[in-house]
Amino acid sequence: MTLLPDCFCPVDGTRVSSRSLAWCCPVCGGPLDLDFSPTPAPLKSLAGRVNSLWRYAETLPLSGPSVSLGEGRTPLVELADGISAKLDFLMPTLSFKDRGAVLLAELALRLKPRQVVADSSGNAGTSIAAYCARAALPCTVYxxxxxxxxxxxxxxxxxxxxxxxxxxxEAAARAAREAANEPDVFYASHVFNPYFLHGTKTYVHELWEDLGGRLPEVLVLPVGNGTLLLGAALAVAELYAAGLIERRPALYAVQAAAVAPLAHAWEEGADDLADVTPMAPTAAEGIAIPRPPRARQILRAVRDSGGTFLTVTEDQIRHAQLDLASRGLYVESTGVACWAAVRKGAPGKLPLSRLRSSGGTPIAVVPLCGAGLKSGLAGTAQSGE
Structure with missing residues (x-):
């Protein structure tokens, strides 16, 4: 088996072997990070490479993909007012979760478990199921x-x-983790397994390439468990450390007002979740997470970037979804949360007027994370991932 980087606990430093099926820190039970600090390739060297996220091979902890479905390299299109959108709903399973799921499936192939388990409110489950099918791995989704x-x-x-x-x-997550504790089971957790974050970071590497070696002033990202935002933070750190960008963009995290534990912690100036906030119904099921395990990391990443948290109401989500549909983009309600936060006329919208576009680079980029066909128009409130 190709040498894999070890995992470690960001809280207490406990190390976990790359060959282990352990899915959390054996001391504190928290999520793991990867002992991996890659150097991205220069922009010019990317020409002619495979047209998928695997073109950024130097930044990925796994090489030689065998289960790729061509994930990544999604279009970047202008919306309005200096804001562009990255169409990550145009992935093989119609959501951005494919970026991380392909790495989990590749890792599972190398570890050779008898069973893969995952938990999800939908999109992560579909991605894990698809890539396990591609890899001929038995899979159970809670x-x-x-x-x-x-x-x-x-x-x-x-x-x-x-x-x-x-x-x-959370009940689905508990059931999956109980199953994951059985012998010879691989827990394909998009929250606890750091390989997933190293897949989602390709979102920013693609932006950097598409914008000619630049990044926008602001990256606006939906946050439930924070896998896209934390992946973005990893990519920004890699590009900056390599001298491939001169400044780091601010990370603006968006939550549904109905389920916004991180936004509440941010308002209180806390470094972690304090009191668990009540969970109300929301159409943004994919970010409705009352207790994100990586809360401390998410808050620190936003703070270190000079960003902030924004919340959007159910009405804002519904209107943003219809607005995008009128522009030709049919996106599920979770996937429109960022556009709801920044589009013209949105209450409490970003102060983008003080920012300026440079050399054709957009002021801000929002991800459109999941296809509208997955859940339909906002209106039927659900709770979720």
Whole structure:
């Protein structure tokens, strides 16, 4: 097996072997990070490489992909007022989660477990199921009751075994973690496994390449478990350390007002979640996470970047979804949260007027993370991932 970097606990420093199926820190039970500090390739050297996220091979902890479905390299299109959108819903399973899921499947292939398990409110589950199908790995996905029927259909179509758990998103996670503690089981957790973050970071490497070696002033990112934001922070750090960007963009984290534990902690100036906030129904099911395990890391990443937190109401989400549809982009309600936060006329929108575009680089970029066909128009409130 190709040498893999070890994992470590960012809280207490405990190290976990790359050959282990342990999915969390054995001391504190928290999520793990990867002992991996790559140097990205210069812009000119990327010409002619494979047209997928694997073109950034120097930054990835796994090489020689065998289960790729061509994920990555999604279009970047201008919306309005200096804001552009990256169309990550144009992925093989119609969500950005493919960026991380492909790395988890590749890792599982190398570790050779008898079973892969995952938990999700939909998009991560469909991605894991698809890439496990590609890798011929047996897969079980735990989902909460109330998950979109269209997402359940997609998971099942890929051949994964579905466990619908009576309860909320956290109940599904508990059930999956119990199964993950069985012998010879690989927990394909998009939250606890750091390989997933090293997949999502390719979102920013693509932006950097598409913008000719630049990044926008602001990266606006939806946050539930924070996997896209933390991946973005990794990529920004890599590009900056290599001298490939002169400044770091601010990270603006967006949560649904109905479930905004991180935004509340931010307002209180806290370094971690203090009191758990009540969870109300929201159409943004993919970011409805009352207790994100990487909360401390998310808050620190936003603070270190000079960014902030924004929240959006259900009305803002609904109007943003319709607005994008009127522009030809049909995106699920979670995926429109960032556009809801920054589009013209949005209450409490970003103070983008003080920023200026430079050399054709947009002021801000928002990700459109999931296709509208996955859950339909906002209006039926659900709770989720």
């Amino acid at each position: 989902v909460p009751r109330g998950t979109s029927p269209k997402k359940l259909e997609q998971i099942g179509a890929h051949g994964a075994r579905l466990h619908v758990v009576d309860g909320d998103r």
